[in-house]
Amino acid sequence: MMASQETARSRAKRAQIQRGATRVFLAGGFAGATTDAIAKAAGVSKQTLYVYYRTKEQLMVDVLDTLLSRLNRDHAVLDAERPTGSLSELRETLTTLACEVLQALTDSDYLALARVIIADSPQVPEIGRLWAQTITGGVRPIVAELLERARDHEVIGAVDVEAATRMFVGGVLTYILPDGIVATAGKPVAAPPRERVERLVDLFLRAVSTD
Amino acid sequence: MMASQETARSRAKRAQIQRGATRVFLAGGFAGATTDAIAKAAGVSKQTLYVYYRTKEQLMVDVLDTLLSRLNRDHAVLDAERPTGSLSELRETLTTLACEVLQALTDSDYLALARVIIADSPQVPEIGRLWAQTITGGVRPIVAELLERARDHEVIGAVDVEAATRMFVGGVLTYILPDGIVATAGKPVAAPPRERVERLVDLFLRAVSTD
DNA sequence: CACATATCAAACTGAACAGTACGGTTTGGT
DNA sequence: ACCAAACCGTACTGTTCAGTTTGATATGTG
CATH class of the missing domain: 1.10.357.10 (Tetracycline Repressor, domain 2)
Structure with missing residues (x-):
């Protein structure tokens, strides 16, 4: 099992994060979106968020x-x-x-x-x-x-x-x-x-x- | 001397605050504008800011x-x-x-x-x-x-x-x-x-x- | 001068929040 | 069953910032 491979699972998680983040960002823009809200909206732990993205900006x-x-x-x-x-x-x-x-x-x-x-x-x-x-x-x-x-x-x-x-x-x-x-x-x-x-x-x- | 009178002096101060705040707000919007920056740009103490305006939003x-x-x-x-x-x-x-x-x-x-x-x-x-x-x-x-x-x-x-x-x-x-x-x-x-x-x-x- | 009002600088308070640490739980492959 | 990676929830850290407090200084007025 290689590291940093884009498996089907990770692709799905990333998409899940994107969907949640989309809702939150569109509703309130960058400043109005807290990482807690994004994690909640995506149904994902905050930790996982930072596994897939280095920063909120990214x-x-x-x-x-x-x-x-x-x-x-x-x-x-x-x-x-x-x-x-x-x-x-x-x-x-x-x-x-x-x-x-x-x-x-x-x-x-x-x-x-x-x-x-x-x-x-x-x-x-x-x-x-x-x-x-x-x-x-x-x-x-x-x-x-x-x-x-x-x-x-x-x-x-x-x-x-x-x-x-x-x-x-x-x-x-x-x-x-x-x-x-x-x-x-x-x-x-x-x-x-x-x-x-x-x-x-x-x-x-x-x-x-x-x- | 009445309270809450709009004297020439207070009118000038208010205008001075407006000018500074205008620069800062136009540059960075609401979230990007800190009250410290506004006070500095207006050449006014933060305290005075809050004498003339109850909140940043106002x-x-x-x-x-x-x-x-x-x-x-x-x-x-x-x-x-x-x-x-x-x-x-x-x-x-x-x-x-x-x-x-x-x-x-x-x-x-x-x-x-x-x-x-x-x-x-x-x-x-x-x-x-x-x-x-x-x-x-x-x-x-x-x-x-x-x-x-x-x-x-x-x-x-x-x-x-x-x-x-x-x-x-x-x-x-x-x-x-x-x-x-x-x-x-x-x-x-x-x-x-x-x-x-x-x-x-x-x-x-x-x-x-x-x- | 005496007194009130306006202003200043600087430090403080409390809340919000990005990003991290940690210990426990689930998942999927072998 | 067993293991390792992925994931979860929660709590923590450090910072930023609106709004306040304090105590000193300036300004103007009778």
């Missing part, structure tokens, strides 16, 4: 890294080839994309994740690097690619794709930010009704349509 | 309240009647407005302020309330008013003003967010060159123009 970085990777996987799904062959197809694609993103942001813990990253990046610099690597890319390139494809097929005019992307993504995000990111006691943010998104898309299409 | 709320009020005053300046009588006037107005907002956000401590509010609103609920009261209004109503005026004068078409406002404001803000809000060591965000903003405005005007 544990947090690992948790955020995992969450951001998962989020990236989800984005990859969003990236799946979407039809942009005609104007009505593009309209449908953009509307659905926007609704999915808004839904994901309001449904899941992504807003809490963003809040924690924003809150703790000054104290835990590694977090800022994670953000830059995974999020800064974000939804924007996906939309930009869609628009470029549509432009190449002359579904939309020869517009400035970068500006168009910013307008669309920014417009959609105003439904969640800035209010969603600040914790206002007990008032969860809701995604706007599809109808609103449709009106936004329609307006957007006026800007990029061939005249 | 001090922070006061500091943020002051900063947000000041920010609101600045917005009031932005709100000053701007010409929207013709399409070229509207273009100029929107471009200038966007540039000013971006400049203010990158120049000043507003990004740090936003970061602190986002970071600490879960722990200090009063902060969330301040945010909701002052920021949630924000730039959006100003732009909405501009657009309504322009629409009434038939400078732009009968568009959905709410959607249009979101598209414009959101598009502008993508230049600062999300990257500006996360502390990435030593890389300050810069406002985009005016030319970029102009292209965004032009695209926007295509969306809202009378056909």
